[in-house]
Amino acid sequence: MKKTTFIVIGAALAIIGLIAFRLSSNKKKIDVQNQLPTTTVNTTIPVTVSRVEEGDVSQQLIKTGNLIPFKEANITATTAGRVTNVNFELGSQVSQGSVLVQIDNKLKELSLEATQLTINKLKKDVDRYNTLLAGNATTELQVNDVKYNYENAMNQAEQIKKQLQDANVKSPISGRIIKKDIEAGEYITVGAVLGTVLDVARLKVDVQVNESDVYQLRLGQPVRITSDVFPGQPLSGKISYIAPQGSAEHNYPVEITVNNTNGLKAGTFVNVDFSQKSNQKSLQIPRIALVESLKNPYVYVVNNNVAQQRVIKLGRELGDKIEVLSGLSAGETVVVTGQLNLSEGKPVQITK
Structure with a gap:
C-alpha cells in the first residue's frame, strides 16, 4: 500500500515539473518576441505636392x-384729448403731412376766439395810449404796460394755434399703414403711438x-x-x-x-x-493642402525631402483654392496628398 502511494506521489511531482518546464520555456519565447528592436526604421512617406503661387483673385x-x-415711422400723438376722426385704415397709402387723426379741440377754438377779442381790445388801447403820450396826457410807463399786455395776448394766441395744429396728427412719412392702434372715441395721451407707416x-x-x-x-x-x-x-x-x-x-x-x-x-x-x-493678386494654395479645418489651418511644407509643419493665416475661398495671408512664401512646396500620415520631420518621397 505504501509503495503504491509513493508511486502516485512521484508521478504527480513529475507531471508538475514537466508543466513548470514548459511554462518557463514558453515565457522565454514570448519575452524574446516582445522585445523592441534597438533601432527604429524611419519610413519614407510618399506624397504629392503643389507650389505656392501668386495668382489673380477673379472671384x-x-x-x-x-x-x-x-423708412419706418410711428404715428405719435403730440397732444392729449378725445379722438373725433381716424382717417386711415390698415394698408392705407398715405402721404407725408396728411392728417391721419383728429382730436377734439372745441375748447381750444373757443379759447382762441376769446384771446383774439382781447388782442383786438388791447390793440386799440395801445393806439389810444400812444396818442395820449404824444399830447403828454399819459405817462410812458402806462403805455409800456398796455404794450406788454398786448404782446402777452399775442403770445397766448400763438400757443393756442400750435395746440390746435397738434390736435391734427399728421403722417410723418409717405408710405403704407402697417399698424393701426386707434379708433374714434378713444382718449389718448401725449406720446401715444397710434399706428406705424412703412x-x-x-x-x-x-x-x-x-x-x-x-x-x-x-x-x-x-x-x-x-x-x-x-x-x-x-x-x-x-x-x-x-x-x-x-x-x-x-x-x-x-x-x-x-x-x-x-x-x-x-x-x-x-x-x-x-x-x-477683384483685381488683386494673392498667394494661393489648393484647398486640399489643409490638414485640418479652416479654424485651425496648417500645412506641411517639403524642404530637402523632409516634412515641416507650418501654421498659416487664411483669407478668401477662391473655388478649389484658398488665399494665404501669412505663413508661406511664393515658390515653397506644400503637400496636397499623403499629409494625414505625416508629422514634423518625417522624410517624404515626392511622387507624381
Whole structure:
C-alpha cells in the first residue's frame, strides 16, 4: 500500500515539473518576441505636392441679405384729448403731412376766439395810449404796460394755434399703414403711438464685406439686386453707406439703397452683385493642402525631402483654392496628398 502511494506521489511531482518546464520555456519565447528592436526604421512617406503661387483673385463679389424698409415711422400723438376722426385704415397709402387723426379741440377754438377779442381790445388801447403820450396826457410807463399786455395776448394766441395744429396728427412719412392702434372715441395721451407707416417705395439691404474687398467699393456705386421671387428681373441699386470701422472679424457693414420697381416686400431674401471682380493678386494654395479645418489651418511644407509643419493665416475661398495671408512664401512646396500620415520631420518621397 505504501509503495503504491509513493508511486502516485512521484508521478504527480513529475507531471508538475514537466508543466513548470514548459511554462518557463514558453515565457522565454514570448519575452524574446516582445522585445523592441534597438533601432527604429524611419519610413519614407510618399506624397504629392503643389507650389505656392501668386495668382489673380477673379472671384465675383456677391453677397446675400434681406430687404429692409427705407423708412419706418410711428404715428405719435403730440397732444392729449378725445379722438373725433381716424382717417386711415390698415394698408392705407398715405402721404407725408396728411392728417391721419383728429382730436377734439372745441375748447381750444373757443379759447382762441376769446384771446383774439382781447388782442383786438388791447390793440386799440395801445393806439389810444400812444396818442395820449404824444399830447403828454399819459405817462410812458402806462403805455409800456398796455404794450406788454398786448404782446402777452399775442403770445397766448400763438400757443393756442400750435395746440390746435397738434390736435391734427399728421403722417410723418409717405408710405403704407402697417399698424393701426386707434379708433374714434378713444382718449389718448401725449406720446401715444397710434399706428406705424412703412415706406417700401425704396428698400435697403445691409451686407457684410470683408477687408480685402471693401476698399474696392465706393459710395454711389451701382449694384445689381436679384431675388428668387422674380427671377430674371433684377433691380438697380447703389451703395449708400460704407462703415468707417469694421468688426473684430474685419467685416464692414455696407448699405445698398434699392428702387423697388418690382413691388418686393420687406424681408425678402436677395443677392447683391457688386458687378465687379477683384483685381488683386494673392498667394494661393489648393484647398486640399489643409490638414485640418479652416479654424485651425496648417500645412506641411517639403524642404530637402523632409516634412515641416507650418501654421498659416487664411483669407478668401477662391473655388478649389484658398488665399494665404501669412505663413508661406511664393515658390515653397506644400503637400496636397499623403499629409494625414505625416508629422514634423518625417522624410517624404515626392511622387507624381
